[in-house]
Amino acid sequence: MKTLKLLFAVLPVLLAGSPAGAAGPDWHKYEIQSVSLLRDYLRIDNTNPPGNEAKAADFLVGVLKDAGIPSSRFEFAPGRSIVYARLKGTGEKRPLLLTHHMDTVPADSGAWTVPPFSGELKDGEIWGLGAIDMKTTGILHLMMLKMASESGKPLARDLIFLAVGDEEEDSAGMRWFLKNKSELIADAEFALNEGGTIKVEKGHPDVYQVSTVEKAPLWLELTAEGAASHASEPASDPAVDRLLRALDKITRFPRPVKVIPSVELYFAQLGHPDIKKELLDPAAAAAILGVPYNKAILTNTISITQLKASDKINTHPNRAQAWLDCRLLPGEAPEDLLAGMKKAVSDEKVTFRTVLSESSKESSPDSALFRAIRKVAAEGDPGAIVMPMVLTSSTDSHYLRDLGIAVYGFEPYRLAEGEERSHANDERISAANVNFGLRFLFSVIQEAGK
Ligand SMILES: [Zn+2]
Structure with a gap:
């Protein structure tokens, strides 16, 4: 019950600034589902090494199955899995790939305020290793397929869900997938992955950072x-x-x-x-x-x-x-x-x-997907700055860029200084950010289908 009360407490604020507008999906339902699924996902220990992505895959495959979406899984090493699902669109436009990694870096549990695999909801925030990097994004991606499927209205683009493992160590999951199964995603025009977020600072416009290239x-x-x-x-x-x-x-x-x-x-x-x-x-x-x-x-x-x-x-x-x-x-x-x-x-x-x-390719900062992010940001957050960003470190994105997919590193969370707790103790994300991200991503997908 406590969960529900907290969730509803953040809703009025969110509805006011909703990028998706009033009509459309049953947001209450989807927001509650997202937070609940995220808490379950954070309770799975995917510390890498060893990753144990098979456990995360069991969970993701189960959620997709409950939503009536068929998926495939592949083992890239013993106990280590990849999950792939594709929700068909009308085929009017080329597919959009939504990808995340299931593994996390190790936690120093002694330095955490709550156990790192508790998935606890405390003061409006969901706590757990991977909350920022990057299980929340994985849940949002999954929700996009679920919502599109339940809407009964096919999108212009197929939505491809891809959950990989080992990003935090050696990218063995993505490398295995591209070596053995790349034909499953080769038709994608765009991909969204980890990278930039929304930087929020009092007295300054919000800055939406979308990474277009990695060194x-x-x-x-x-x-x-x-x-x-x-x-x-x-x-x-x-x-x-x-x-x-x-x-x-x-x-x-x-x-x-x-x-x-x-x-x-x-x-x-x-x-x-x-x-x-x-x-x-x-x-x-x-x-x-x-x-x-x-x-x-x-x-x-x-x-x-x-x-x-x-x-x-x-x-x-x-x-x-x-x-x-x-x-x-x-x-x-x-x-x-x-x-x-x-x-x-x-x-x-x-x-x-x-x-x-390794190689480095740049995805255009002036593509239909980038423009969709720009437009949705401008509608919900007038005056915001949406800018391309060079990631000086590496993620799995550059492997996808090698395949010819335009990849954007963007996770729609509004983070003030100190809230970007990737690879840090007490990693957590607010329910408000989960809800905002859900609406933002939904709007981007709608816009990118126009
Ligand atoms: Zn990451």
């Missing part, structure tokens, strides 16, 4: 060779000295500024109408690039993050190593960056090994 990781291992010797009588040119010289050259390696379309629009909406011109002025460029996020979205970054040499203070090792985390802008070839760095180092006793290299 491509290029991880490198550098090994410098030299003769081992006692530190009291060093051999000439020890490995550590070689490595340091190489790393010094790498720290000074040029990282030219490049403005991609999403970044140009991002700055324009922040009051920089001509960022390319502004960056030509050295003082302005220094101020802009002085902000770490700006630098990350305007340049390739090269970070030296790990070092290894002798384990004894009095011994020169015969090899010294460093590991680099480079992140490339879309359109930049990893092999070019690598060749450039090798040339800058120019030492045959320093070798480079690629540990990881």
